[in-house]
Amino acid sequence: MNDALNAARAVALRDLKRHLRRRQDLVQPVVFFVIVVTLFAIAVGPDAAIFAKIAPAGVWVAVLLATTINLDAMFLSDYQDGTIEQLLLSPAPLPLLVASKIFAHWCATAGPQIAISIVVAIVLGLEGPVVSALAATLILGSPILSLVGAIASALTVGLRGGAMLQALIILPLYMPTLIFGTAAMHNAALDLPISAEIYFLAGLGVMAVSLAPFAAAMALRIRLS
Amino acid sequence: MNFVPFHKYGTPKYFYSWSLALRPWLGGACVLLFIAGLIGGLFLAPTDYQQGESFRIIYVHVPAAWMSLFIYIVMASAGACGLIWHVKLADIVARACAPLGAWFTFLALFTGSLWGKPMWGTYWVWDARLTSELILLFLYLGYIALQGAIDDRRTAARAGAILAIVGTVNIPIVHYSVEWWNTLHQGPTVSKLDAPSMDTSMLIPLLIMALAYNLYFVAVLFERVRCEILEFERNTNWVKELTRDKGVV
Numbered sequence A: 001m002n003d004a005l006n007a008a009r010a011v012a013l014r015d016l017k018r019h020l021r022r023r024q025d026l027v028q029p030v031v032f033f034v035i036v037v038t039l040f041a042i043a044v045g046p047d048a049a050i051f052a053k054i055a056p057a058g059v060w061v062a063v064l065l066a067t068t069i070n071l072d073a074m075f076l077s078d079y080q081d082g083t084i085e086q087l088l089l090s091p092a093p094l095p096l097l098v099a100s101k102i103f104a105h106w107c108a109t110a111g112p113q114i115a116i117s118i119v120v121a122i123v124l125g126l127e128g129p130v131v132s133a134l135a136a137t138l139i140l141g142s143p144i145l146s147l148v149g150a151i152a153s154a155l156t157v158g159l160r161g162g163a164m165l166q167a168l169i170i171l172p173l174y175m176p177t178l179i180f181g182t183a184a185m186h187n188a189a190l191d192l193p194i195s196a197e198i199y200f201l202a203g204l205g206v207m208a209v210s211l212a213p214f215a216a217a218m219a220l221r222i223r224l225s
Numbered sequence B: 001m002n003f004v005p006f007h008k009y010g011t012p013k014y015f016y017s018w019s020l021a022l023r024p025w026l027g028g029a030c031v032l033l034f035i036a037g038l039i040g041g042l043f044l045a046p047t048d049y050q051q052g053e054s055f056r057i058i059y060v061h062v063p064a065a066w067m068s069l070f071i072y073i074v075m076a077s078a079g080a081c082g083l084i085w086h087v088k089l090a091d092i093v094a095r096a097c098a099p100l101g102a103w104f105t106f107l108a109l110f111t112g113s114l115w116g117k118p119m120w121g122t123y124w125v126w127d128a129r130l131t132s133e134l135i136l137l138f139l140y141l142g143y144i145a146l147q148g149a150i151d152d153r154r155t156a157a158r159a160g161a162i163l164a165i166v167g168t169v170n171i172p173i174v175h176y177s178v179e180w181w182n183t184l185h186q187g188p189t190v191s192k193l194d195a196p197s198m199d200t201s202m203l204i205p206l207l208i209m210a211l212a213y214n215l216y217f218v219a220v221l222f223e224r225v226r227c228e229i230l231e232f233e234r235n236t237n238w239v240k241e242l243t244r245d246k247g248v249v
Helices: A002-021 A023-044 A048-070 A072-080 A083-089 A094-123 A128-156 A162-173 A175-189 A195-224 B003-010 B012-044 B053-085 B088-120 B128-149 B153-186 B200-232 B237-245
Strands: none
Touching: A002 A023, A002 A094, A023 A048, A023 A094, A048 A072, A048 A094, A048 A128, A048 A162, A048 A175, A072 A083, A072 A094, A072 A128, A072 A162, A072 A195, A083 A094, A083 A195, A094 A128, A094 A195, A128 A162, A128 A175, A128 A195, A128 B128, A128 B153, A162 A175, A162 B128, A162 B153, A175 A195, A175 B153, A195 B153, B012 B053, B012 B088, B012 B200, B053 B088, B053 B128, B053 B153, B053 B200, B088 B128, B088 B153, B088 B200, B128 B153
16 A cells, blocks of 8 residues: 555656656646637727626636647656556556646646636736636636546547547536636626535536546556557 | 356357348338338327427437437447457447437437527527537547547547546536536526427327337447448458358458
């Protein structure tokens, strides 16, 4: 048992280091996110009233797109250099190792993502309660995006046209998170309570944490069989 | 020992022969039921007091919507069987389900929007059912795309099974979250399908049509599975004998 936990910690630390050393992987999704939000703003036009109404939608869709694009970093390089095969051979349970990989990826990507989203939301002129709703839903929602995304990433790792395929598979599965995330922001804008959305997101998160690592581990086994 | 009959009839070779023997019966029953259901639905059923004649599109629309969900469940269960017990036939069935399910989903959406025009005055509303049906179509398309991207059939079938199972877990979540999203944004849209009850004279043709759709699905599924089996097993003796007997070699 202890051995398994040690292995999980080692994998998580190694992945964290790897993500932090490849700075472009950290910076590019953030830049991409800002560009998508800018595109939204330009497409909507400078009318502040309309913009305040659809800014939550723009920010959340940009978060989804940036996360989807970034999913490649989770397994691809490890698949190419054979690290995943070593993980498969390890005596430690694979779902645990996959969970620590997902955790490392989430730490490295969600942090900057959440920070820049809040900054962008403030710059766009969203009100205080809306910004805090955005922060709360992103903190609860981004682990779901990483966990569910890991399944699609594992299924498509190393396939030709993998990135497109991954987006095609994953975006329909992101629908509930998107719905609850934007609903919370809309409610906050109307001074309504947002606890229902928060609880739903927390519930989805618990479900994703308990099921997704197993599905992703199985998917990796299948892809490498 | 209990598994022996299943094992025997579940091998591709036996499946090929018994499903071929079943083909005329399935096809015949399907055609008869379609004729009965269409006559019943289009001519015998009384006109709806509110929707007039255009309610009759229910007889192609509702069974298609039922099939779209049913086929997804069949696909996911067959995929799970293939994944857990390594049943080759189950893998083939799961693969063969996907395009059929996608087309039924498309048919449900298409007839639904044709029905929506006279009833709601628009082809599309962001109604909870329509939206979750659309997401179901996306799930099917993702499955088909994944199948197409992986060359090895066994791997493709097993990867597809994972995706189908994940999708099955997601379908109720998607459905309820969309319903909630919808009521939150627009207030309940009047859904004609929620009409409290149906007269028996209208219901019976609908059930006949549903049965006909089911038989059509099974007949076409078996047809597709037989094709896949021949391709899959082309190097085995029994397929070679079969093609020699037919003079195809």
